[in-house]
Amino acid sequence: xxxxxxxxxxxxxxxxxxxxxxxxxxxxxxxxxxxxxxxxxxxxxxxxxxxxxxxxxxxxxxxxxxxxxxxxxxxxxxxxxxxxxxxxxxxxxxxxxxxxxxxxxxxxxxxxxxxxxxxxxxxxxxxxxxxxxxxxxxxxxxxxxxxxxxxxxxxxxxxxxxxxxxxxxxxxxxxxxxxxxxxxxxxxxxxxxxxxxxxxxxxxxxxxxxxxxxxxxxxxxxxxxxxxxxxxxxxxxxxxxxxxxxxxxxxxxxxxxxxxxxxxxxxxxxxxxxxxxxxxxxxxxxxxxxxxxxxxxxxxxxxxxxxxxxxxxxxxxxxxxxxxxxxxxxxxxxxxxxxxxxxxxxxxxxxxxxxxxxxxxxxxxxxxxxxxxxxxxxxxxxxxxxxxxxxxxxxxxxxxxxxxxxxxxxxxxxxxxxxxxxx
Ligand SMILES: [Zn+2]
Numbered sequence: 001x002x003x004x005x006x007x008x009x010x011x012x013x014x015x016x017x018x019x020x021x022x023x024x025x026x027x028x029x030x031x032x033x034x035x036x037x038x039x040x041x042x043x044x045x046x047x048x049x050x051x052x053x054x055x056x057x058x059x060x061x062x063x064x065x066x067x068x069x070x071x072x073x074x075x076x077x078x079x080x081x082x083x084x085x086x087x088x089x090x091x092x093x094x095x096x097x098x099x100x101x102x103x104x105x106x107x108x109x110x111x112x113x114x115x116x117x118x119x120x121x122x123x124x125x126x127x128x129x130x131x132x133x134x135x136x137x138x139x140x141x142x143x144x145x146x147x148x149x150x151x152x153x154x155x156x157x158x159x160x161x162x163x164x165x166x167x168x169x170x171x172x173x174x175x176x177x178x179x180x181x182x183x184x185x186x187x188x189x190x191x192x193x194x195x196x197x198x199x200x201x202x203x204x205x206x207x208x209x210x211x212x213x214x215x216x217x218x219x220x221x222x223x224x225x226x227x228x229x230x231x232x233x234x235x236x237x238x239x240x241x242x243x244x245x246x247x248x249x250x251x252x253x254x255x256x257x258x259x260x261x262x263x264x265x266x267x268x269x270x271x272x273x274x275x276x277x278x279x280x281x282x283x284x285x286x287x288x289x290x291x292x293x294x295x296x297x298x299x300x301x302x303x304x305x306x307x308x309x310x311x312x313x314x315x316x317x318x319x320x321x322x323x324x325x326x327x328x329x330x331x332x333x334x335x336x337x338x339x340x341x342x343x344x345x346x347x348x349x350x351x352x353x354x355x356x357x358x359x360x361x362x363x364x365x366x367x368x369x370x371x372x373x374x375x376x377x378x379x380x381x382x383x384x385x386x387x388x389x390x391x392x393x394x395x396x397x398x399x400x401x402x403x404x405x406x407x408x409x410x411x412x413x414x415x416x417x418x419x420x421x422x423x
Contacts (some may be wrong), residue, residue: 001026002396004362008039008049008376013338013351015050015330017376023049025358028395030095033354041374044364050380051337051351052114052359053306053391056266057245057295058130060130061121062087064100069300074216074275077300080150080185085300089121094129101133104304108139109399111386112361115140115348117266117295119183119210123148123171127179138399140348140359144210145179147171150189160227163193172201181208186215186263187231187239188222195238210243212237217249225307230254236261242343243400245295248272248280255281259288264343268311268333271297282313283320286331294335301418306336310381329378358396364388 002025011033019039024032039046048194062068065088069077077084108116119141120126127145134141151168164172175182182202184190190198202209213232214220223231232254235241245266247258258265267280285292294313296304314332321327340350352360363384365371370388373379392400 001031004047004049007049007362008042008365009033009035009352010048010050010333010377010380011035011340011351012332012353013334013349015333015338015351017048019046020049025393025396028358028397029291029359030352030354030356030360033352040376042365042376043372047390048363048365048376048380049352049360050363052361052394053112053336054293054340054348054350055108055113055116055295055304055306055309055336056243056293056340057102057268057297058116058118058304059085059121059300060104060118061085061097061126062299062301063098063104064088066299066303067301068333069298074277075218077275078185078298080189085298086121094125097129098133099101101130102137104299105133105137105141106400108304109137109392110389110402111307112389112392112393113139113304113306114359114361114392114399115142117142117144117210119212119245120145120179121148122123124174124178125174128340131178138394140394142181142184142208142344142348143179144181144208145175146182146184147175151194152189152191157188157191157226161193162191164190164197169197169201172198173205175203176205176207179207181210181242183210183212183245185199186212186219186222187234188219188226192227192234192238195234199239201383208243209239209241209247211239211241212245214249214254215246215272220249223419232257236263243293246272246280247285248278248295250281250285252284255284255288255290258285258290259376262291263289264293266293266295266338267313268295268297268309269316270303270309271295271302273312274301279316279320281320282317283327286317286327291319291339293339293343294387305386307384307386310336311383314381329375329381332381358393360388361392364390364402 005022007019011018018035021034127143156162220230247265296302338351342346
């Protein structure tokens, strides 16, 4: 059993801060939270326990070439078949990929992330490699695989009649054995009959579906040219994705479409900005009631540090509202925590509660820049840096511990020696 005493816990899906006499962790579960009183601010430091963060959009494949796409357009850097990313991936050995996955998942744990949704290239092999490292590190990887090569050429896409060739149906079945679901790069990569088939096969296997939509205006334009309809409309009608990624260029009508179909969207404002694309309409999506998650997207563009993503998103959303009043910072923090429950239910709830999984991080609010916080949730979103993280836990297992942290009142009979060494 592990116990943290006299701390502040961001409790439940609303992330309400409570001063607690103690929080007890037994094996993989939070056994007890001894709440004393609500506590939204502090005057002289505290230890804060909060849900571990979820990064809902990564491409672990890019981890082997950080900043490799600087100076390239979206299409030059990331599009099939000849974009820099795909040429670079083709050159890497399994060992090189495994090494970069290890480094990146380790970095994510030390920056407070307990789980991520990865859009894994390279067919069944790509998903299998990531699963190996994910099991090693202990961070939860939800892996959505894609075909190793695109099934259709330009003329087949223009005709928009062909169904998925048998070899790709077989590849999809193998892929789903290695992964948690499917995601191609864009709706413009497959024909309408193929999307219907992918939906049917993923449904039968009980797997997740995701797709990148409206990362820029060209996604919609190309889709209209190929099929007469925009990519978002086609995604919702043909493919019923659990997650739609980006929606950077979504117009008001498309935002209403997302809201009326209850689709969860994953926003990636820093990656969009790194490509000189528009910023996603965070404020309009929040006002429309769309369930939102946050991700850091390509490692070629962006570090997988969710605290940086939270800070950036909070500030740009305030700009979009045009005032400093309307946006509660908890709404932004939910995008990396408790909004997960609307997609994954009990499996990954994204919040801390009695009886729930011990997926959490411990943050040192005794540090000079945090110890007088008059709004703890706002400080988590806008001021906490990875250096302030004391430890990260997934299913009660220690994924990361800061060896230079302040001495904390943590009792853990089972791990006493390692903790004493660490603090
Ligand atoms: Zn992506």
